[in-house]
Amino acid sequence: MSVLRITICLSIFLFILWLFIPYNSGHAYDIEYWPVGGSSNANFDSAVEFNKTSTFKVKSTPIPWTEHEKKILTAILSGTPPDIISQFSPLKMWASRNALIPLDKYIQKDDYDSTIFFKSLWKEMKWDGKIYGIPINTTSFAFFYNKDIFDEFGITIPPENWKEVRKISKKITKRNQKNMLTQVGYLPTYGNLRTSNVIAWQLGQEFVSKDGRKVRFNTLEMKKSFSWVRDYIHEIGLNDVLELMGTFGVADQHGFISGKVAMMILDSSFPKLINTYNPDLNYGVINVPSFENSESVSSSGTWWAGIPRNAKNPEKAWEFMKFLASTDFQIEYLEKSTESLFSANREAAYHPEFLVEKNYKVFLDQMQRSKSPSIIPLAHDTFWREYTRAEERIIRNISTMEKNLVEAEKRIQTELDKSFRYYDYVTRKLQN
Amino acid sequence: MKRIKNKTIPIILICGAFIALMPILWMISTSLKDSNSIFSFPLKIIPDPVHWENYSTIWKSMPLVQYFKNSILITGLTIIGTVFSSALVAYGFSILEWKNRDKVFIFIIFTMMIPLQVIMVPVFVIFKQLGWLNTFKPLIVPAFLGGGAFNIFLFRQFFLNIPREIIDAAKMDGLSHFQIFKEIALPISKPVIATISILTFMFTWNDFMGPLIYLSDQIKGTLALGIMMFVGQHQTEWGELMAVSILMMLPMLIVFFVFQKYFIRGLMIGGSKS
Amino acid sequence: MPKRFLIFIFLSPWIIGFATFGIYPFMMSLYYSFCQYDVLQIPMFIGLENYKNILTKDPYFWISIKNTAYYTFFRVPLNIVGSLLLAILLNQMVKGIRILRTIYFLPSIISGVVLSVIWMWIFNPQIGLINIILGFFGLNGPLWLQDPQWSKPALIIMSLWSIGGGRMLVFLAALQNIPKPLYEAFEMDGGNIYQRFFHITLPMISPVIFLWSIIEVIASMQVFTEAFIMTKGGPLDSTLFYNLYLYNKAFEDFNMGYASALAWILLAITLCVTLAQFHLSKRYVYYEGQK
Numbered sequence A: 001m002s003v004l005r006i007t008i009c010l011s012i013f014l015f016i017l018w019l020f021i022p023y024n025s026g027h028a029y030d031i032e033y034w035p036v037g038g039s040s041n042a043n044f045d046s047a048v049e050f051n052k053t054s055t056f057k058v059k060s061t062p063i064p065w066t067e068h069e070k071k072i073l074t075a076i077l078s079g080t081p082p083d084i085i086s087q088f089s090p091l092k093m094w095a096s097r098n099a100l101i102p103l104d105k106y107i108q109k110d111d112y113d114s115t116i117f118f119k120s121l122w123k124e125m126k127w128d129g130k131i132y133g134i135p136i137n138t139t140s141f142a143f144f145y146n147k148d149i150f151d152e153f154g155i156t157i158p159p160e161n162w163k164e165v166r167k168i169s170k171k172i173t174k175r176n177q178k179n180m181l182t183q184v185g186y187l188p189t190y191g192n193l194r195t196s197n198v199i200a201w202q203l204g205q206e207f208v209s210k211d212g213r214k215v216r217f218n219t220l221e222m223k224k225s226f227s228w229v230r231d232y233i234h235e236i237g238l239n240d241v242l243e244l245m246g247t248f249g250v251a252d253q254h255g256f257i258s259g260k261v262a263m264m265i266l267d268s269s270f271p272k273l274i275n276t277y278n279p280d281l282n283y284g285v286i287n288v289p290s291f292e293n294s295e296s297v298s299s300s301g302t303w304w305a306g307i308p309r310n311a312k313n314p315e316k317a318w319e320f321m322k323f324l325a326s327t328d329f330q331i332e333y334l335e336k337s338t339e340s341l342f343s344a345n346r347e348a349a350y351h352p353e354f355l356v357e358k359n360y361k362v363f364l365d366q367m368q369r370s371k372s373p374s375i376i377p378l379a380h381d382t383f384w385r386e387y388t389r390a391e392e393r394i395i396r397n398i399s400t401m402e403k404n405l406v407e408a409e410k411r412i413q414t415e416l417d418k419s420f421r422y423y424d425y426v427t428r429k430l431q432n
Numbered sequence B: 001m002k003r004i005k006n007k008t009i010p011i012i013l014i015c016g017a018f019i020a021l022m023p024i025l026w027m028i029s030t031s032l033k034d035s036n037s038i039f040s041f042p043l044k045i046i047p048d049p050v051h052w053e054n055y056s057t058i059w060k061s062m063p064l065v066q067y068f069k070n071s072i073l074i075t076g077l078t079i080i081g082t083v084f085s086s087a088l089v090a091y092g093f094s095i096l097e098w099k100n101r102d103k104v105f106i107f108i109i110f111t112m113m114i115p116l117q118v119i120m121v122p123v124f125v126i127f128k129q130l131g132w133l134n135t136f137k138p139l140i141v142p143a144f145l146g147g148g149a150f151n152i153f154l155f156r157q158f159f160l161n162i163p164r165e166i167i168d169a170a171k172m173d174g175l176s177h178f179q180i181f182k183e184i185a186l187p188i189s190k191p192v193i194a195t196i197s198i199l200t201f202m203f204t205w206n207d208f209m210g211p212l213i214y215l216s217d218q219i220k221g222t223l224a225l226g227i228m229m230f231v232g233q234h235q236t237e238w239g240e241l242m243a244v245s246i247l248m249m250l251p252m253l254i255v256f257f258v259f260q261k262y263f264i265r266g267l268m269i270g271g272s273k274s
Numbered sequence C: 001m002p003k004r005f006l007i008f009i010f011l012s013p014w015i016i017g018f019a020t021f022g023i024y025p026f027m028m029s030l031y032y033s034f035c036q037y038d039v040l041q042i043p044m045f046i047g048l049e050n051y052k053n054i055l056t057k058d059p060y061f062w063i064s065i066k067n068t069a070y071y072t073f074f075r076v077p078l079n080i081v082g083s084l085l086l087a088i089l090l091n092q093m094v095k096g097i098r099i100l101r102t103i104y105f106l107p108s109i110i111s112g113v114v115l116s117v118i119w120m121w122i123f124n125p126q127i128g129l130i131n132i133i134l135g136f137f138g139l140n141g142p143l144w145l146q147d148p149q150w151s152k153p154a155l156i157i158m159s160l161w162s163i164g165g166g167r168m169l170v171f172l173a174a175l176q177n178i179p180k181p182l183y184e185a186f187e188m189d190g191g192n193i194y195q196r197f198f199h200i201t202l203p204m205i206s207p208v209i210f211l212w213s214i215i216e217v218i219a220s221m222q223v224f225t226e227a228f229i230m231t232k233g234g235p236l237d238s239t240l241f242y243n244l245y246l247y248n249k250a251f252e253d254f255n256m257g258y259a260s261a262l263a264w265i266l267l268a269i270t271l272c273v274t275l276a277q278f279h280l281s282k283r284y285v286y287y288e289g290q291k
Helices: A003-019 A039-043 A046-053 A068-078 A091-095 A104-110 A119-123 A147-152 A162-172 A195-202 A220-236 A238-246 A270-277 A314-325 A327-336 A360-368 A377-395 A401-431 B002-031 B054-061 B064-094 B101-112 B116-130 B137-144 B149-160 B164-172 B177-188 B190-206 B209-214 B223-228 B238-263 C003-032 C049-057 C059-089 C097-109 C112-122 C129-136 C151-160 C166-176 C180-188 C193-221 C225-231 C242-252 C256-284
Strands: A031-034 A058-060 A084-087 A134-138 A141-146 A181-186 A261-267 A283-286 A302-306
Touching (some): A003 B064, A031 A314, A046 A058, A046 A327, A068 C242, A091 A302, A104 A314, A119 A134, A162 A220, A162 A261, A181 A238, A220 A238, A220 A377, A302 A314, A314 A327, A377 C242, B002 C112, B054 B238, B064 B149, B064 B177, B064 B190, B064 B238, B064 C003, B101 B149, B116 B209, B137 C003, B149 B190, B164 B177, B223 C112, C049 C256, C059 C193, C059 C242, C097 C166, C112 C225, C151 C225, C166 C193
Parallel strands (some): A031 A058, A031 A084
Antiparallel strands (some): A084 A302, A141 A283
């Protein structure tokens, strides 16, 4: 064999050998934590902080945001799940499916003080009379407005209610030579917190009965809310609005950040985003406008931590969970983390050093008026899908408002009934 | 006629090549940008300044080297298993003749038609019972068990095209079917082997669903799984995402370029005896 | 060696594979289709309720079938013809052909997530590549992914970008397997290029085209990733494809039972379509090695 051949064979052999060298995983650990993260979380590892002062070790294995629910699902199915998981999707969706361990006995043993959390967030942790998780972080929505555009049109007082928003918006709208919109005051269908949702809440809409089993969608409040949104959009021009919205993107192509939309409901991560992509933007943050005489309202989902069913070390997991939610750690986290989240822990959130930031106080105030987006937990995705669909159809004048609402309500109710029937069945079986 | 065609065809091909390249150029340019200026308009193809650090920070953001090793290991073994087992099974459905052969083959196609989403859970349960969770086995072993209906299909079509005379001649020379398989069928099907290798490489290299649900230790992850970490709830690290994606493309390009020699014209079966 | 045993040996990998990883999942998914099941808890038997609901009370089922049919109907022929043409053009042994083939191959090896992101940018109505180019010709491009009428065409265009991928490779291999003597004989008989294509080339590669159209139809009916990442089924359900709807039901609504019923209905539809294709193939496909 020639020298060349020998070299090639040898290198291939060594390469294959190298492939099989095992990785040195380092220290042993006692419990496993699966936070959900993008790489921006990589700079600050809660497990590392905890391990500094604790008697046992936590290993933190971040899982990708896309498909994290599937991964957690299969992990629980495998019978060997991590000891702690952290999620943003409504806790009740998991608690009602027997995926988590109830925490009441640990709470009672430690006499845990749950009043340190925002009331609405702690309520989210309850299912069927038991507690299944601890809230860690949250976001808060508030009303952003572009001060430069306001100055340009001589508007000195930011809007307090939706009527004023509409008035201001009419003044601010700009079009180009082709009569296409280049700047608009407010777009009720743009953004993660739907204006129709906010207005409906402000009008007193209750989407579901007290026992959670009956859906109420075809109501006067919804009709009023959707009408307001539809009329608003048609006043500007439906096609013009759709065209403009089609040009929005992420980062510096975001409608508000790029200056195309002068007013918008945005969450508390936006000050950082604006600073990154358009630092010269001069903006203000105020409470979400009210509808006539109602109160301002907002929405806050929660990142919560829970212990999956069949976890091997629930007691140790509980210790780590308490640490995650503790005031000291939360303060440190908010200082060092690159994500702009709010603490679910009231004491940490109201820490003086954060109150210095001028817009922070508004977000904090909105938190007190927050409602949960997990409106119908046992039919969560169906609810929002039907909601979105109904709104889209109403705005485009497809079919009648009554028909759209009735159909949506019927379909959500069907899913909800199925979910409850299943839930009752499984509960009965487990009791036997 | 011929002269016109000689000029227009290359022009068309080059224009097309440019169209094919453009988004790739965007990928490269994005990987060299700072995350703030990625979506700016007007578009800057050549970033200014050039941010090479994306290519260095990615090594810290995730255990790239280990992921690379894992990806190569899984992909390599999968290719070997797929090629050999699908060739074997395809032989049984083409060169060999038996009653109801084609009906059974249609049944195999049938199995290709069920969406992965619904058999995912029962398959997961099987692997759990076998104790193979958190290992590479669920990702590799199925490749050795038939290699997928699709690849069997490919080989079968190819084998069916081998002229009867060659097979009969070999049988008359006293060769067993195993020998025919080894000496005739396999060597002749080099283009198919090359194609299936490339296709399997592409699919396995980029597959993240399997590693996602079967591997719980982070260190066992693959490159395809690793890049998912750059996509966050509020923010995506575009620069690093593109940088890793480009690096991921390189091994496949090399494999493709090298395997191209099997597409040499003249590898013919009819007409000349081997 | 007895023939039956021989056959068994050759087929053994597939037999083992199917026995262990095929039968059980198949049967279980069929069972789940008759249940309400959320993966985390025990299944509840409800008989044919899922099927009844799908076929009578579910508007999304029909919408998704329409969308998937539309997509398949346009995507499959366009892609097959495109790859075939490309394969013919690239079937020359000239200098630099390897580089050209590699360039055309590149788009198909980019992972689904990255690809979707790139194309979301290309289809941006204001700053995306396509509308800018159209602007040079004085045309006002549509809203593409934000427009219910253009969202599916946009995805089909996106699929065309990968015509240089595996499919073309297979066609290339098939083209190169056409025996040279056939061509030589034809030229001696004085045929021109077009006749040569339709009388020699096409029939000789018809098995491969047939094969690929079956695969392409099956794959097309299971389209998922692009819609999942780029449009999430919108706008106005215009890209709600069957497999996406199935996924939503399985993993977002936690209704694996319903999703399994959807899967089996898809299987039935695909089977009919494939059998129809097999039937047609008897007329149009030519096998060299068969008696």
